[in-house]
Amino acid sequence: MAHSLSAPRKRAVGPRFRIDLMPYLFILPAVIIYVVFNLGPVLASFFLSFFRWDLLTPTTEFTGLKHYNFILNDDRFWNALSHNFIFLGLAVVIPVSMGLFLAVFIYEIRRGRVFFRAALFLPAIFSGVVIAYVWKWIYHPFAGVLNPTLELIGLGAFTQSWLGNPKIALYSTFIAYTWASFGYSMVIFLAGLQDISTDIFDAARVDGANFRQKLFHITIPCLYDVFTFVITLRIFTAMGVFGVIYILTGGGPFYASDVIDIYVFRMIGNFEMGWATAAATVNTVVVVFISTGFIKWREWRSWSS
Amino acid sequence: MAGMALMEFLNRSAQRRLQGAPFYFLLILATVITLVPIIWVFASALKSNKEIRESPLALPGEWRFQNYIDAWFGASFDAYFFNSIFITVTSVGLVLILSSLAAYSFAKMRFRGNQLLFFIFLFGMAFPLSAKLGPLLSLMYELNLANSRFGLILVYVAGSLPFAILMLRAFFQGFPQELEDSAALDGCSRFQFYLRILLPLSKPSLMALGIFVFMGTWNEFFQALLLINEDAKRTLPLGLTAFQDEYFTDFALSFAGINITAVPVIIVYIMFQRNLIEGITVGSLK
Numbered sequence: 001m002a003h004s005l006s007a008p009r010k011r012a013v014g015p016r017f018r019i020d021l022m023p024y025l026f027i028l029p030a031v032i033i034y035v036v037f038n039l040g041p042v043l044a045s046f047f048l049s050f051f052r053w054d055l056l057t058p059t060t061e062f063t064g065l066k067h068y069n070f071i072l073n074d075d076r077f078w079n080a081l082s083h084n085f086i087f088l089g090l091a092v093v094i095p096v097s098m099g100l101f102l103a104v105f106i107y108e109i110r111r112g113r114v115f116f117r118a119a120l121f122l123p124a125i126f127s128g129v130v131i132a133y134v135w136k137w138i139y140h141p142f143a144g145v146l147n148p149t150l151e152l153i154g155l156g157a158f159t160q161s162w163l164g165n166p167k168i169a170l171y172s173t174f175i176a177y178t179w180a181s182f183g184y185s186m187v188i189f190l191a192g193l194q195d196i197s198t199d200i201f202d203a204a205r206v207d208g209a210n211f212r213q214k215l216f217h218i219t220i221p222c223l224y225d226v227f228t229f230v231i232t233l234r235i236f237t238a239m240g241v242f243g244v245i246y247i248l249t250g251g252g253p254f255y256a257s258d259v260i261d262i263y264v265f266r267m268i269g270n271f272e273m274g275w276a277t278a279a280a281t282v283n284t285v286v287v288v289f290i291s292t293g294f295i296k297w298r299e300w301r302s303w304s305s
Numbered sequence: 306m307a308g309m310a311l312m313e314f315l316n317r318s319a320q321r322r323l324q325g326a327p328f329y330f331l332l333i334l335a336t337v338i339t340l341v342p343i344i345w346v347f348a349s350a351l352k353s354n355k356e357i358r359e360s361p362l363a364l365p366g367e368w369r370f371q372n373y374i375d376a377w378f379g380a381s382f383d384a385y386f387f388n389s390i391f392i393t394v395t396s397v398g399l400v401l402i403l404s405s406l407a408a409y410s411f412a413k414m415r416f417r418g419n420q421l422l423f424f425i426f427l428f429g430m431a432f433p434l435s436a437k438l439g440p441l442l443s444l445m446y447e448l449n450l451a452n453s454r455f456g457l458i459l460v461y462v463a464g465s466l467p468f469a470i471l472m473l474r475a476f477f478q479g480f481p482q483e484l485e486d487s488a489a490l491d492g493c494s495r496f497q498f499y500l501r502i503l504l505p506l507s508k509p510s511l512m513a514l515g516i517f518v519f520m521g522t523w524n525e526f527f528q529a530l531l532l533i534n535e536d537a538k539r540t541l542p543l544g545l546t547a548f549q550d551e552y553f554t555d556f557a558l559s560f561a562g563i564n565i566t567a568v569p570v571i572i573v574y575i576m577f578q579r580n581l582i583e584g585i586t587v588g589s590l591k
Contacts, residue, residue, distance in 0.1 A: 019417075022495055026410035027422060030403040030466050037463035039429050041437035041444060048440060056443040102335060105328040112329075118578050119336045122343065125574045125581070126567060127524030129542035133549055133563045134342050137349070143357045143556045145345055152362065179342070184585065191586035240433040243526040247546065261527070264435040268442060268531070277439045284436040291431070 045277045046284075053273035067278035077279060079255055080263040081286070083170055084239050087177070087259065088290075091238040092231050095178050099185025099230065104219060106186075107193045108211075117190060124183035128243025135176035136248055139163050163249050166256035173245045173257055180244070181237060185230045192226035193219065228298040232291055239287045343567075350560035357556040369557070376561035379552060384537050385544030386569075392454055392540060393522045396461040400469050400518050401511055403462065408473035409499050413485065423474070429467040434527055445532055452535055460528055465518045472587065476510045477503065509580075510587070516577045517584030523570065541566050 049068070052061040071077050106116050123131065138146050139162035147159040162172040200222070204214050220227075242261040245251060251258035251266075260283045267276035349357055350372055351365040376382070410416075411423050441460065442451065450456030480503070488498045504511070526542040533539055539547065548562045574581065 020414075023410045023414040023416040023419070026406045026414070026499075030407040030426075030470065031422070033399075033403065033459060033463050034426065034429065034466045037441070037444075037459050038437065038466070039425065041440040042429070042432050044440035044444075045436055045438075056446055058440075058443070102332070105332050105335075108328045109325050109332070112332075116332050116336060117582070118574075120332075120339055121578075121582065122571075122574070123339060125520060125524075125570050127526055127542040127570075129524075129526050129545050130563060130567050130570075133545065133559075134346050136549075137346065137556075137560065137563075138342060143349075143361060145361050148361050179339070187582050188586055191582075236433070240435070242434070243542075246530075261433070261435045264438065265527075265531070268439055273439045273443070280433075280435045280437075280439065284432055287433050288431055 042284075046281050049274065049277035049281050051274070053271075053277075055271045056273065058273070063274065067274040068282070070275055071278045071282060074275075076255060076258065077260075077263060077282075080251075080258040080260050081283070083257060083259050084241070086170060087174060087241055088235060088238040090174055091177070091181070091234045095182040096185050096227075096230055096234060098178070098182040100189050100220075100223075102182070102186045103189035103193055104215065106190055117187065121183035121187055123180045126180065128180070129247060131176055131180045132244045132247035135172075135179070135244075136163070139172060139248075164253055166253050169249050169253060170257040173241075173248045176244050176248060177237075177241060181234070184233065188230050188233075189223060189226060192223045196222045224298075224302055228295060232295060235291050235294065236287070239283070239290070346560055346563055346567075350557065350564050352557055354556050357560075372557045372561040373565065376548070376552075376558045376565060379558060380544060380548040380562070381536055381539075382544065382548075382565055385539050385541045388454060388538060389523060389541040392458055392461070393519055396458050396465070396522045397515050397519050399458070399462045400465045401515055404466055404469035404473055404514075405504065405507070405511065406499070407466075408470050408477055409503060411470065412474045412477035413480070414495075423470075426467045426470050430471070438528075438531060441528075442531055451532055452538060453532075454538055457529060457532055457540075460532065461522050461525065464528075465521065469514055469518065472514055472584075473507070473510065476507065476587075480506070509583075512577075513580045513584035513587060516573075516580040519573070520570070520581060523573075541569075 048058045050062060050064060052059045052063050102116075102120055106113050109116075126134075138144055141147075141161060141164075144162075146162065150156060150159050160168075163169050196218075200218055201214065204218055209217070240261055241259055242265070245257055245259055246262055246265070249257045251262040260279065264276050264280050264283070267273075267279060348364055349361070351368045351370065353369060356363065356366060407426075411419060445451040445453075445456050445460075448456070450459065484502065485498060488502055493501070524542060525540075529540050529543050530546075533543060536544075536547065545562060545566045549559055552558045552562065
């Protein structure tokens with residue numbers, strides 16, 4: 001009797017202890033593709049940087065820090081990384097402040113908001129390849145438009161070989177990068193502005209605050225978290241810039257505009273996989289360190305004030 | 306009295322309009338500077354080589370649409386277009402299906418390892434692209450997926466999944482639990498709930514995400530450059546580099562080639578501008 005009574009109860013309790021497979025089945029296809037074609041290669045890049053590579057195939061021969069020793073003593077590596085840092089320093093200031101001001105201007109007007117937002121964002125929709133070719137022709141020594149324009153407005157003294165001069169090639173590529181990236185900062189700032197309660201701006205207007213006071217005492221403090229996001233985005237794109245420079249200068253002339261991703265790409269092309277993975281790992285450490293350090297610093301600052 | 310009020314009103318609206326004027330001036334200036342390069346490229350594509358060389362700033366004397374036809378037949382643009390459309394559409398479709406399934410599970414189901422698995426996906430967003438390229442290339446050769454459109458699709462899907470899951474998870478978490486409970490009471494399985502209720506209700510978010518992934522995939526260059534080395538399998542950005550390398554002395558054709566690559570993106574942008582900007586900003590403000 002007791003046996004037959006307990007049996008159905010056990011069955012009723014049973015399913016609670018069985019593992020529910022549905023949640024895992026929903027995730028499984030995404031996990032497989034993500035791990036095989038994204039996370040796996042990232043982790044492999046780290047581990048395999050300690051092994052000898054035979055063309056494309058890693059061997060079991062452990063080489064320790066040999067690849068790192070080469071990379072960290074390679075002037076070209078530091079040269080490329082320093083250019084990423086120049087890009088980073090400029091990128092967190094120029095496209096970000098352009099985006100902020102344009103967003104504020106659009107926010108201040110009544111009619112035509114959608115038009116200006118759409119028109120100013122336009123360059124940001126293109127592939128780095130299209131952006132690079134547009135600027136390659138702007139800078140072109142014979143067919144280009146920049147030098148003739150400078151002559152036309154009386155700045156003929158500034159005409160030069162924009163991509164051929166090693167002193168300015170990197171900055172010429174930065175202009176193309178800026179043209180295509182301030183739009184991102186702008187639309188994100190604008191969305192952030194529209195999230196701020198209009199009561200604050202109304203109150204400021206009643207108190208007779210001028211444009212500058214509103215900007216520094218309301219807009220910028222209210223956009224604190226948006227700033228953190230926009231600048232983090234710039235950190236990633238500046239440290240990972242590739243297409244625009246690859247096409248405009250190929251990293252030249254004489255490595256004057258070389259950056260890490262072009263350096264890694266060149267190593268892979270030469271089947272120097274050990275050096276490529278070691279360089280990529282160092283770069284990853286630098287990027288993760290800068291981005292998480294920056295985010296933590298922003299969190300700490302907002303918490304402590 | 307009424308006159309006074311009217312005067313006051315007019316005065317104030319004129320003042321307000323005047324207050325906006327500097328902003329309009331600066332915005333128009335910025336828009337002109339931003340769009341001039343694009344307009345110049347479009348104008349140059351209609352000129353002759355002689356015109357481009359001798360008067361790069363002038364508008365075309367006569368509109369030579371022939372440049373576009375010559376450019377189109379100067380390279381395998383039909384193949385590049387087909388490849389880009391095929392790869393992008395398939396990738397977007399796969400990303401939407403896989404990420405919505407996973408995000409539903411992460412947002413609405415309780416199971417061991419939920420947090421950990423989600424964190425593993427987030428982890429992938431912290432790395433620069435170059436961090437995976439070496440092993441990715443040898444993996445693709447190993448699996449016979451190098452120089453293959455299908456292989457490139459898998460790489461693009463894997464690259465887009467972390468952001469897609471992050472965005473949809475946040476969106477699905479906003480759905481009220483009662484919706485799922487009442488569906489379950491009506492005998493609706495979790496998969497049916499996903500298919501019949503969750504997806505239809507999420508259309509705007511899926512649109513925004515889809516357009517965002519579409520743009521990123523359509524424009525991608527670095528990985529395509531690494532993995533594709535056969536002309537017939539090139540996507541548009543890759544094809545444009547090949548075209549420019551071949552015709553760099555033919556200025557007019559080069560400009561036309563840029564435009565052939567740019568126009569589809571502009572059309573998609575004009576059609577889905579709001580969805581795209583929503584895809585960018587929604588992800589950023591959560």
